[in-house]
Amino acid sequence: MEVDDLSLVTKARAGEADAFRAIVVRYQRKVYAVALGIVKDPDLAWDVAQETFVRVHGHLAEFEGKSSFSTWVLRIATHLAIDTVRKERKAKRDEMDDVNEADVAEAGEGILSTGLGNDPRENALRRELAGKIAEALETLPEKHRTILVLREVEGLSYEELAERLGIHKGTVMSRLFHARKKMQAALRRYAGKRAASGDEEQGS
Amino acid sequence: MKDCVLFAPMIGSREGELTAGEAKALEAHLATCAACRAVAQSTAALDGLVGEALLARANARDFAPFVDQVMEKVASVRGASVRGASVRGASVRPEPVEGRMGVPGRGSTGSPRPVGTNGSDSGEAGRSFLPWLRRHRRAAVATLAPALAALAVIVYVRLGSGVGEIAMLELSSEGEATTILQTSDGPVLLLNEENDS
Numbered sequence: 001m002e003v004d005d006l007s008l009v010t011k012a013r014a015g016e017a018d019a020f021r022a023i024v025v026r027y028q029r030k031v032y033a034v035a036l037g038i039v040k041d042p043d044l045a046w047d048v049a050q051e052t053f054v055r056v057h058g059h060l061a062e063f064e065g066k067s068s069f070s071t072w073v074l075r076i077a078t079h080l081a082i083d084t085v086r087k088e089r090k091a092k093r094d095e096m097d098d099v100n101e102a103d104v105a106e107a108g109e110g111i112l113s114t115g116l117g118n119d120p121r122e123n124a125l126r127r128e129l130a131g132k133i134a135e136a137l138e139t140l141p142e143k144h145r146t147i148l149v150l151r152e153v154e155g156l157s158y159e160e161l162a163e164r165l166g167i168h169k170g171t172v173m174s175r176l177f178h179a180r181k182k183m184q185a186a187l188r189r190y191a192g193k194r195a196a197s198g199d200e201e202q203g204s
Numbered sequence: 205m206k207d208c209v210l211f212a213p214m215i216g217s218r219e220g221e222l223t224a225g226e227a228k229a230l231e232a233h234l235a236t237c238a239a240c241r242a243v244a245q246s247t248a249a250l251d252g253l254v255g256e257a258l259l260a261r262a263n264a265r266d267f268a269p270f271v272d273q274v275m276e277k278v279a280s281v282r283g284a285s286v287r288g289a290s291v292r293g294a295s296v297r298p299e300p301v302e303g304r305m306g307v308p309g310r311g312s313t314g315s316p317r318p319v320g321t322n323g324s325d326s327g328e329a330g331r332s333f334l335p336w337l338r339r340h341r342r343a344a345v346a347t348l349a350p351a352l353a354a355l356a357v358i359v360y361v362r363l364g365s366g367v368g369e370i371a372m373l374e375l376s377s378e379g380e381a382t383t384i385l386q387t388s389d390g391p392v393l394l395l396n397e398e399n400d401s
Contacts, residue, residue: 024275029259029262033262037254050277053278133257134258149258152251173213173214
């Protein structure tokens with residue numbers, strides 16, 4: 001039976017190295033995935049993930065259990081990743097998050113759904129497309145990458161995203177909208193090709 | 205279209221994230237707006253893919269050395285803290301996190317970076333102290349000066365007084381004089397007020 005997080009935390013606090021190792025092994029991939037989504041560079045993500053656990057170890061005594069342990073760990077990872085990106089980034093302003101009519105019109109082209117279908121269980125193309133997602137994600141500004149990663153990897157709600165990122169719920173919604181729109185734009189050409197090739201196959 | 209600007213950001217919300225009123229209004233809008241239905245379809249098509257892709261990349265990576273590297277770093281940080289305490293904050297502090305985060309291309313895919321050894325290595329502490337001393341000469345002088353002055357006073361008083369005799373030494377600093385009497389019972393410090401009176 002798998003030992004629960006709190007038991008491991010208690011043991012790690014008491015100085016049991018094996019307990020802390022178990023915590024690291026349990027969350028290393030998820031922490032890395034979050035870091036990778038935000039910082040883009042695999043080696044830098046590796047460093048961020050490691051630093052996350054160093055911080056976790058150093059602050060175990062401060063974990064109060066108000067949120068789940070995984071949320072606490074991933075919050076540290078998120079902040080470290082964002083800090084890292086911001087330090088790396090040249091002074092460059094991201095575009096505004098307001099939603100205007102042109103945005104909605106472009107987002108409504110629907111070619112992505114046409115090309116991909118909507119049923120996640122039956123859509124084999126999703127797996128193939130997953131390989132392209134990381135590339136597309138890298139083209140997004142940091143704030144859009146971050147919010148998409150937190151939403152999709154961590155599964156945070158609007159409220160949680162607002163709290164984590166220090167923004168209003170309305171900003172969360174509009175930022176997510178823009179982030180998705182940019183992802184769709186990055187994937188559209190690929191999905192369009194797939195849709196076209198599918199039509200050809202059906203026609204022949 | 206004006207309504208679309210309002211409702212488009214709500215698309216992709218999960219159950220319970222919108223108020224009942226918002227959810228109802230969104231549903232009504234989607235029923236009448238083909239553009240927003242297309243947005244909803246695209247959003248649904250993308251849903252979950254980012255998470256899948258990132259976790260797939262994480263799963264494709266060899267994590268065998270990860271935990272050992274973390275444990276080494278933890279030991280380094282802890283060791284550095286112990287050293288820092290043992291040298292009374294004078295020399296070795298844990299390396300700042302920012303410094304260890306590195307820059308792109310300097311990742312630790314292989315062996316972890318050497319960030320120090322554990323606190324029992326006194327030779328290492330000594331080697332670390334000297335560079336610190338070179339970098340912070342003024343601080344070192346400021347720290348050592350009172351100790352050296354006290355040592356000089358003790359030596360002076362000890363050498364300059366016979367057993368059972370009372371020797372007197374006056375120190376002046378910033379215009380204020382302090383007198384130390386070396387008696388057979390040990391040194392006695394006369395405070396400024398007493399000197400003035």
